[in-house]
Amino acid sequence: MHRRTTQDRSGAAAWPWAALSGVLSGVLSGGLTLGVGSLLAAFLVRSSDPVLGVGQEFIARTPEWLKEWAIRQFGQSDKAVLLGSLYATLALLFVVLGLLARQHLRLALVGVAVLGAAAVGATLNRPDATALSWLPSVVGTVAGAAALVLCTRVSRRRASAAASGPLSRRSVVLGGVAAVAAGSAGAGAAVTASRSVAQARSRIDLPAPASPAAPLPAGIDTVDGVTPYVTSAKDFYRVDTALSVPQVDVSTWSLRIHGMVEREVTVTFDDLLGEDLVERWMTMTCVSNEVGGNLVGNARWLGVPLTRLLERAGVQPDADMLLSRSVDGFTVSTPVADATDGRASMIAVGMNSEPLTDVHGFPARMIVPGLYGYVSACKWITEIEVTRFDRQTAYWTDRGWAEQAPIKTAVRIDVPAPFAKVRSGATVPVAGVAWAQTRGISQVEVSVDSGPWRTAELLPSVGENTWVQWTVGLDDLEPGNHTLRARATDGTGQVQTETVAKPIPDGSSGWPSKLFTIV
Known part of the structure; x- marks a missing residue:
């Protein structure tokens, strides 16, 4: 009787450790999976990050009603909410796998492999996927699986307090895995930060416009509580599908105009700065803006007239659509007639006398006034294909939005x-x-x-x-x-x-x- 009581007490005392060690093993395994994946993605292409790949795939497959609901509920914080929810979900899944591994390690490893396969599929499905986009997910999955095996086996061999001492082998192993996970994530963030556009923007000296914008009139901003006439870059609305803001290398960036043209045209960023630039005030509006909403802003834009570049290419008479592409593969379809009817359409390089910020399309974006952004305002633009609406479609028109979208009063x-x-x-x-x-x-x-x-x-x-x-x-x-x-x-x-x-x-x-x- 006394022996059974002792065993029962021993089992009861061991249970909390078993559960805690399972949770810890899962969290560390997940942290290493995501950390290693993020680190490798920072050296390859950002969209190959496992979490970003899955998040972008979720955005692409989200029903329109849910996207509109997210924008109404969270506004421009919708992507932060999505990322936070995604990380929380992954953490919960890895906790479950860690607990499962205590009794069924092989089954838990199958779960890790399934998550890795989902990440590989998501990253390879990205429009900007490369031949190595699968690598961060695969290496991260292998690292996470190895960490799960190691942590589970060590925790199973729990030594007595007397034998293990204050710093047991178990503590050293788990601490080492935690350090590697944290270090991988931190290194990935550091590499990404080092490649940000901040330094490139600081070296850009925008030339004075050959055709400057009209000066602001006297009498604006005289009523308390009214939205300022000029919207700063930090306050300008942002609605796009990029879960991670593209960090474009301006030294290798170029814009290619091709398709139904007489001659293909390619311009670099320096080419754009060497043009006679025009500067214009333009208000932009997102089609997702509800009645009375705030997804609208006004700024002074600097750029090259779009008609000048199209004339250089020689648009064929039967072309009626400009299919512009972002560096991350996002597409925008713009009517040729609206882009070339004399309005201030441009490939913009500056906003309110500063180079574009990364969230607003650095190094260049397209703007066509009078059209909602989803058919006119391609950020991080890298390509314009001159084509026809009966031959091509774009991201949002594929999802039920109208081809023609003039801004409503x-x-x-x-x-x-x-x-x-x-x-x-x-x-x-x-x-x-x-x-x-x-x-x-x-x-x-x-x-x-x-x-x-x-x-x-x-x-x-x-x-x-x-x-x-x-x-x-x-x-x-x-x-x-x-x-x-x-x-x-x-x-x-x-x-x-x-x-x-x-x-x-x-x-x-x-x-x-x-x-x-x-x-």
Whole structure:
């Protein structure tokens, strides 16, 4: 009886260690798998990182409704949320494998191999995959499997406290695996950082534009709470499919124009800087922008007119589409007619007097004003194929979005804030921004509680390709809750539609509204 009790107590005491050692073995194995994979990917191509490869494959296969939901819920943090969720999921899977390995090591190794095979498939499926894109996933999987075997076997041979001492062989092995895992991940991050565009940008001296942008007019940014007329690079919205921002080597970058042209044209970054550059103010809008949303920004762009490069190539008369490609394989389809009708289309190299940042397309991107970004704004551009819509498709049009996507007239209410409380008897300031790129804004009106429309004052604007700030004061409202609506009229006299539409397939529509209270 006494012996059984002792054994029971021994088993009960051993159980927590068995579970803890299994969890630790799984975490260390997973850390080494991801760390080694990340380190090798940093020396090859960034998209061959196992986690990034799986994440990009998830993005590519995500239903449109889920993508739109993620953008609405998390905004520009959607990729950080996805990466965090992916790492958490992988950590949980490796914990399960670590626990499984305590009793069924071979079965756990099969699980590691399955995860590795999934990563290999994802990285090889990337448009920018190379002949060695499989290597980081394979080597990382082998390293992780070896770590799982080693940690599991060592933990099974737990020595007594008296025999092992304060620093047992088990501690040394597990600590060594942890150090290698952390070192691999840290080294990968360091190599990636050393290849970032920050140093390249600091050495670039953008030439003065041969055709500078119009100066900012007096009278802008005079209303408290209204979105600034100029959007800084750090505040400019970012919506793209790149889970990891491409770090492009400007010394080897080039833009190739080919397809239905008389002659193929290839230009380097230095070639672009050697051109007579133009500078223009342009507001850009994402098609995912909801009514009243903030996925819109205005900046001063510097670049080479797109028409100049296309004329140099000689576009064939029956071509109607420009299929631009990013360095990571993302594609954008742009109507030739819109890109060449005289609007300020360009291959941009600068933004607000600075070289493009990495998140906004360094070293060069395409911009065609008046079109939503998914059919006009190819970042990290490296290729333009002149073709036809009946021969080629692009990333988003393959997923149900419209081929033709001119930006719709839109207005946003910045002031008052949602559910604001305003003192009775005081004038209620109402203000915001409105845009209708290439057409301009001729009028903004507001209505309270479905009452008569009141015309707002339009502040000065650079031109029809940018948004305009507007303001109006309301001083005759009774105490209580009120609903404010706004609508804009474009430069052609067309009033913004009241019809509500979701972003897919060609942009949202409807009148924005705000609730506020007079107290």
